[in-house]
Amino acid sequence: MPSREAVINPRPSLSEITVFAPAKINVILRILDRRPDGFHNLWSIMQTVSLEDEVQIRLRPDRQDIQLRCDATHLAADRSNLVYRAAAEVLERTEQSIGLDIELRKRIPMGAGLGGGSSDAAATILGLNHLLQLKWSPEKMAEAGQLLGSDVPFFLFAPSAFVAGRGETVRPVDVEGERWVVLVNPGFGVNTKWAYQELAATRAAVTPLSPVHRELDRQSRMSWAHVVAAAENDFEAPVFAAHGKLREIKRNLLNYGAEIALLSGSGATVFGLFADEARARLAEAQFVNEKSMKVFVVPTCTGPLCWRENPPR
Incomplete structure:
Protein backbone atom coordinates (compact mmCIF):
# COMPACT_ATOMS: atom_id res chain seq x y z
CA MET A 1 0.00 0.00 0.00
CA PRO A 2 1.36 3.47 -0.82
CA SER A 3 2.72 5.30 2.18
CA ARG A 4 0.74 8.04 3.87
CA GLU A 5 2.17 11.46 3.13
CA ALA A 6 2.11 14.77 4.93
CA VAL A 7 0.03 17.50 3.33
CA ILE A 8 2.18 18.77 0.46
CA ASN A 9 1.52 20.00 -3.05
CA PRO A 10 0.67 17.03 -5.27
CA ARG A 11 2.10 16.25 -8.67
CA PRO A 12 0.17 17.75 -11.60
CA SER A 13 -0.87 14.28 -12.79
CA LEU A 14 -2.64 13.39 -9.55
CA SER A 15 -6.22 12.28 -10.27
CA GLU A 16 -7.15 10.20 -7.21
CA ILE A 17 -6.27 10.36 -3.53
CA THR A 18 -7.47 9.02 -0.20
CA VAL A 19 -7.66 11.46 2.70
CA PHE A 20 -7.74 10.17 6.28
CA ALA A 21 -10.40 11.90 8.39
CA PRO A 22 -9.70 11.59 12.15
CA ALA A 23 -12.12 11.79 15.04
CA LYS A 24 -11.81 14.57 17.61
CA ILE A 25 -12.23 14.86 21.34
CA ASN A 26 -12.99 17.97 23.35
CA VAL A 27 -10.54 18.02 26.23
CA ILE A 28 -12.18 21.25 27.36
CA LEU A 29 -15.65 22.42 26.28
CA ARG A 30 -17.26 25.52 27.74
CA ILE A 31 -20.65 26.66 26.45
CA LEU A 32 -20.94 30.42 26.92
CA ASP A 33 -23.50 33.09 26.02
CA ARG A 34 -26.16 32.82 23.34
CA ARG A 35 -25.40 34.69 20.12
CA PRO A 36 -27.80 36.95 18.19
CA ASP A 37 -27.99 34.26 15.48
CA GLY A 38 -29.39 31.78 18.02
CA PHE A 39 -26.23 29.72 18.39
CA HIS A 40 -23.99 29.70 21.45
CA ASN A 41 -20.46 30.94 21.79
CA LEU A 42 -18.15 28.17 22.90
CA TRP A 43 -14.57 27.86 24.05
CA SER A 44 -12.82 24.56 23.59
CA ILE A 45 -9.54 22.77 23.17
CA MET A 46 -10.01 20.09 20.52
CA GLN A 47 -7.62 17.27 19.72
CA THR A 48 -7.69 14.79 16.85
CA VAL A 49 -7.22 11.10 17.58
CA SER A 50 -6.21 8.24 15.29
CA LEU A 51 -9.67 6.76 14.73
CA GLU A 52 -10.16 7.58 11.08
CA ASP A 53 -12.69 7.49 8.28
CA GLU A 54 -11.32 7.40 4.74
CA VAL A 55 -12.47 9.68 1.93
CA GLN A 56 -11.35 8.50 -1.50
CA ILE A 57 -11.81 11.04 -4.30
CA ARG A 58 -11.34 10.41 -8.01
CA LEU A 59 -11.58 13.05 -10.72
CA ARG A 60 -13.85 12.17 -13.65
CA PRO A 61 -13.26 14.67 -16.49
CA ASP A 62 -15.75 12.74 -18.65
CA ARG A 63 -18.67 13.73 -16.37
CA GLN A 64 -20.05 16.73 -14.51
CA ASP A 65 -21.79 15.09 -11.57
CA ILE A 66 -20.84 13.94 -8.07
CA GLN A 67 -21.31 10.26 -7.28
CA LEU A 68 -20.92 9.30 -3.62
CA ARG A 69 -20.77 5.80 -2.18
CA CYS A 70 -20.60 4.91 1.50
CA ASP A 71 -20.06 1.59 3.25
CA ALA A 72 -22.37 2.62 6.13
CA THR A 73 -25.81 1.59 4.90
CA HIS A 74 -27.61 3.74 7.48
CA LEU A 75 -25.90 6.92 6.22
CA ALA A 76 -27.46 8.63 3.22
CA ALA A 77 -25.09 8.92 0.25
CA ASP A 78 -26.97 11.78 -1.36
CA ARG A 79 -27.02 15.58 -1.46
CA SER A 80 -27.68 15.75 2.29
CA ASN A 81 -24.38 14.07 3.11
CA LEU A 82 -21.67 16.45 4.36
CA VAL A 83 -19.12 14.93 1.98
CA TYR A 84 -21.36 15.59 -1.00
CA ARG A 85 -22.11 19.11 0.24
CA ALA A 86 -18.41 19.84 0.78
CA ALA A 87 -17.54 18.68 -2.73
CA ALA A 88 -20.37 20.71 -4.24
CA GLU A 89 -19.27 23.80 -2.30
CA VAL A 90 -15.70 23.57 -3.61
CA LEU A 91 -16.83 23.06 -7.21
CA GLU A 92 -19.26 25.98 -6.98
CA ARG A 93 -16.68 28.33 -5.47
CA THR A 94 -14.12 27.46 -8.13
CA GLU A 95 -16.59 27.22 -11.03
CA GLN A 96 -15.23 23.79 -11.88
CA SER A 97 -17.17 21.56 -14.27
CA ILE A 98 -15.79 18.13 -13.52
CA GLY A 99 -17.21 14.86 -12.28
CA LEU A 100 -16.22 13.25 -9.00
CA ASP A 101 -16.38 9.68 -7.73
CA ILE A 102 -16.18 9.74 -3.94
CA GLU A 103 -16.10 6.71 -1.67
CA LEU A 104 -16.58 7.19 2.08
CA ARG A 105 -15.42 4.42 4.37
CA LYS A 106 -16.78 4.94 7.89
CA ARG A 107 -15.13 3.88 11.12
CA ILE A 108 -16.05 6.78 13.40
CA PRO A 109 -19.45 6.21 15.09
CA MET A 110 -22.08 8.71 14.00
CA GLY A 111 -23.84 11.08 16.40
CA ALA A 112 -21.17 10.27 18.96
CA GLY A 113 -19.59 13.64 19.76
CA LEU A 114 -16.48 12.70 17.76
CA GLY A 115 -17.00 15.00 14.78
CA GLY A 116 -16.96 12.27 12.14
CA GLY A 117 -19.18 14.04 9.62
CA SER A 118 -17.31 17.33 10.02
CA SER A 119 -13.96 15.58 9.63
CA ASP A 120 -15.19 13.87 6.45
CA ALA A 121 -16.24 17.25 5.06
CA ALA A 122 -12.86 18.79 5.91
CA ALA A 123 -11.08 15.83 4.29
CA THR A 124 -13.14 16.34 1.14
CA ILE A 125 -12.20 20.03 0.94
CA LEU A 126 -8.55 19.21 1.56
CA GLY A 127 -8.56 16.44 -1.03
CA LEU A 128 -10.09 18.64 -3.71
CA ASN A 129 -7.67 21.43 -2.85
CA HIS A 130 -4.88 19.06 -3.86
CA LEU A 131 -6.57 17.29 -6.77
CA LEU A 132 -7.66 20.55 -8.41
CA GLN A 133 -4.42 22.34 -7.47
CA LEU A 134 -6.35 25.21 -5.90
CA LYS A 135 -3.55 26.22 -3.51
CA TRP A 136 -6.09 27.33 -0.93
CA SER A 137 -4.69 28.25 2.47
CA PRO A 138 -6.11 26.55 5.59
CA GLU A 139 -7.99 29.80 6.25
CA LYS A 140 -9.66 29.73 2.83
CA MET A 141 -10.54 26.06 3.19
CA ALA A 142 -12.02 26.79 6.63
CA GLU A 143 -14.10 29.61 5.16
CA ALA A 144 -15.79 27.09 2.89
CA GLY A 145 -16.01 24.54 5.68
CA GLN A 146 -17.75 26.73 8.24
CA LEU A 147 -20.84 26.85 6.03
CA LEU A 148 -21.15 23.08 6.43
CA GLY A 149 -20.72 22.62 10.18
CA SER A 150 -19.30 24.29 13.28
CA ASP A 151 -16.53 21.70 13.74
CA VAL A 152 -15.33 21.61 10.13
CA PRO A 153 -12.82 24.50 10.38
CA PHE A 154 -11.02 22.86 13.32
CA PHE A 155 -10.05 19.79 11.30
CA LEU A 156 -8.28 21.99 8.75
CA PHE A 157 -5.99 23.28 11.53
CA ALA A 158 -5.58 19.96 13.38
CA PRO A 159 -4.19 18.22 15.39
CA SER A 160 -4.72 20.56 18.40
CA ALA A 161 -6.42 23.94 18.57
CA PHE A 162 -8.38 26.42 20.61
CA VAL A 163 -11.84 26.80 19.10
CA ALA A 164 -14.13 29.73 19.90
CA GLY A 165 -17.18 31.59 18.65
CA ARG A 166 -19.54 29.18 16.95
CA GLY A 167 -16.49 27.19 15.84
CA GLU A 168 -15.22 29.57 13.20
CA THR A 169 -12.39 30.97 15.34
CA VAL A 170 -9.58 28.41 15.39
CA ARG A 171 -6.09 28.91 16.80
CA PRO A 172 -3.66 26.00 16.61
CA VAL A 173 -1.83 25.12 19.81
CA ASP A 174 1.13 22.81 20.34
Missing part, protein backbone atom coordinates in the same frame (compact mmCIF):
# COMPACT_ATOMS: atom_id res chain seq x y z
CA VAL A 175 0.29 20.22 23.00
CA GLU A 176 3.61 18.55 23.73
CA GLY A 177 3.83 14.79 23.56
CA GLU A 178 1.29 12.05 22.96
CA ARG A 179 -1.45 10.40 24.96
CA TRP A 180 -3.45 7.21 24.43
CA VAL A 181 -7.21 7.50 24.36
CA VAL A 182 -9.90 4.96 25.17
CA LEU A 183 -13.13 5.92 23.40
CA VAL A 184 -16.24 4.27 24.80
CA ASN A 185 -19.39 4.68 22.74
CA PRO A 186 -22.45 3.31 24.56
CA GLY A 187 -24.35 2.32 21.44
CA PHE A 188 -26.82 5.20 21.53
CA GLY A 189 -26.62 8.85 20.55
CA VAL A 190 -27.35 12.17 22.22
CA ASN A 191 -29.18 14.80 20.21
CA THR A 192 -27.09 17.98 20.19
CA LYS A 193 -30.08 20.33 20.05
CA TRP A 194 -31.62 18.55 23.05
CA ALA A 195 -28.33 18.84 24.96
CA TYR A 196 -28.22 22.60 24.43
CA GLN A 197 -31.85 22.92 25.54
CA GLU A 198 -31.23 20.87 28.67
CA LEU A 199 -28.13 22.87 29.51
CA ALA A 200 -30.04 26.14 29.19
CA ALA A 201 -32.91 24.81 31.30
CA THR A 202 -30.82 23.36 34.12
CA ARG A 203 -28.00 25.81 34.78
CA ALA A 204 -28.69 28.96 36.73
CA ALA A 205 -26.34 31.20 34.76
CA VAL A 206 -23.48 31.13 32.30
CA THR A 207 -20.19 30.76 34.15
CA PRO A 208 -17.37 32.84 32.64
CA LEU A 209 -14.03 31.30 31.79
CA SER A 210 -12.03 30.48 34.90
CA PRO A 211 -8.61 32.06 35.55
CA VAL A 212 -7.05 28.70 34.60
CA HIS A 213 -8.83 28.70 31.25
CA ARG A 214 -7.99 32.36 30.59
CA GLU A 215 -4.33 31.62 31.26
CA LEU A 216 -4.42 28.62 28.91
CA ASP A 217 -6.01 30.78 26.23
CA ARG A 218 -2.90 32.97 26.17
CA GLN A 219 -0.59 30.05 25.43
CA SER A 220 0.67 28.75 22.09
CA ARG A 221 2.34 25.69 23.62
CA MET A 222 1.43 23.60 26.65
CA SER A 223 1.93 20.22 28.25
CA TRP A 224 -0.70 17.54 28.62
CA ALA A 225 -0.46 18.10 32.37
CA HIS A 226 -1.77 21.64 31.88
CA VAL A 227 -4.62 20.40 29.70
CA VAL A 228 -5.54 17.63 32.13
CA ALA A 229 -5.66 20.09 35.03
CA ALA A 230 -8.18 22.24 33.15
CA ALA A 231 -10.37 19.50 31.62
CA GLU A 232 -14.10 20.24 31.74
CA ASN A 233 -17.27 19.78 29.68
CA ASP A 234 -20.39 21.84 30.41
CA PHE A 235 -22.62 19.23 28.76
CA GLU A 236 -21.81 16.56 31.34
CA ALA A 237 -24.29 17.69 34.00
CA PRO A 238 -27.46 17.64 31.84
CA VAL A 239 -26.41 14.67 29.69
CA PHE A 240 -25.33 12.51 32.63
CA ALA A 241 -28.56 13.35 34.45
CA ALA A 242 -30.52 11.82 31.58
CA HIS A 243 -28.09 9.00 30.78
CA GLY A 244 -26.67 7.51 33.95
CA LYS A 245 -24.77 4.89 31.95
CA LEU A 246 -22.42 7.61 30.70
CA ARG A 247 -21.58 8.69 34.24
CA GLU A 248 -20.83 5.05 35.04
CA ILE A 249 -18.48 4.79 32.03
CA LYS A 250 -16.63 7.90 33.17
CA ARG A 251 -16.28 6.57 36.70
CA ASN A 252 -14.97 3.23 35.43
CA LEU A 253 -12.38 4.86 33.17
CA LEU A 254 -11.07 6.87 36.11
CA ASN A 255 -10.99 3.75 38.27
CA TYR A 256 -9.01 1.98 35.54
CA GLY A 257 -6.28 4.63 35.59
CA ALA A 258 -7.34 7.42 33.24
CA GLU A 259 -5.72 10.80 33.89
CA ILE A 260 -9.07 12.31 32.96
CA ALA A 261 -12.36 10.93 31.67
CA LEU A 262 -14.80 13.22 29.92
CA LEU A 263 -17.81 13.38 27.65
CA SER A 264 -16.76 14.39 24.13
CA GLY A 265 -18.89 17.12 22.62
CA SER A 266 -22.51 16.59 23.61
CA GLY A 267 -21.94 12.83 23.64
CA ALA A 268 -22.59 10.09 23.76
CA THR A 269 -18.94 8.97 23.59
CA VAL A 270 -16.94 9.15 26.82
CA PHE A 271 -13.16 9.08 26.57
CA GLY A 272 -10.33 8.39 28.96
CA LEU A 273 -6.85 9.84 28.54
CA PHE A 274 -3.93 7.57 29.43
CA ALA A 275 -0.18 8.10 29.70
CA ASP A 276 0.67 5.00 27.65
CA GLU A 277 -0.83 2.23 25.53
CA ALA A 278 -0.40 -0.49 28.17
CA ARG A 279 -2.63 1.33 30.65
CA ALA A 280 -5.14 2.11 27.94
CA ARG A 281 -5.35 -1.56 26.94
CA LEU A 282 -5.95 -2.59 30.55
CA ALA A 283 -8.87 -0.17 30.69
CA GLU A 284 -10.21 -1.41 27.35
CA ALA A 285 -10.33 -4.96 28.73
CA GLN A 286 -12.79 -3.91 31.42
CA PHE A 287 -15.43 -3.20 28.77
CA VAL A 288 -14.98 -6.42 26.78
CA ASN A 289 -18.26 -7.92 27.99
CA GLU A 290 -20.31 -4.80 27.21
CA LYS A 291 -21.78 -6.03 23.92
CA SER A 292 -23.75 -2.86 23.18
CA MET A 293 -20.66 -0.67 23.38
CA LYS A 294 -18.00 0.17 20.84
CA VAL A 295 -14.55 0.66 22.37
CA PHE A 296 -11.53 2.04 20.53
CA VAL A 297 -7.96 2.48 21.77
CA VAL A 298 -6.02 5.04 19.73
CA PRO A 299 -3.20 7.55 20.19
CA THR A 300 -3.65 11.28 19.85
CA CYS A 301 -2.63 12.66 16.47
CA THR A 302 0.58 14.66 16.27
CA GLY A 303 0.21 16.08 12.75
CA PRO A 304 -2.36 17.45 10.28
CA LEU A 305 -4.76 15.46 8.13
CA CYS A 306 -2.82 13.08 5.88
CA TRP A 307 -3.43 11.66 2.45
CA ARG A 308 -1.99 9.11 0.09
CA GLU A 309 -1.85 9.04 -3.66
CA ASN A 310 -3.77 6.24 -5.31
CA PRO A 311 -2.17 4.53 -8.33
CA PRO A 312 -3.79 5.16 -11.74
CA ARG A 313 -6.56 2.72 -12.64
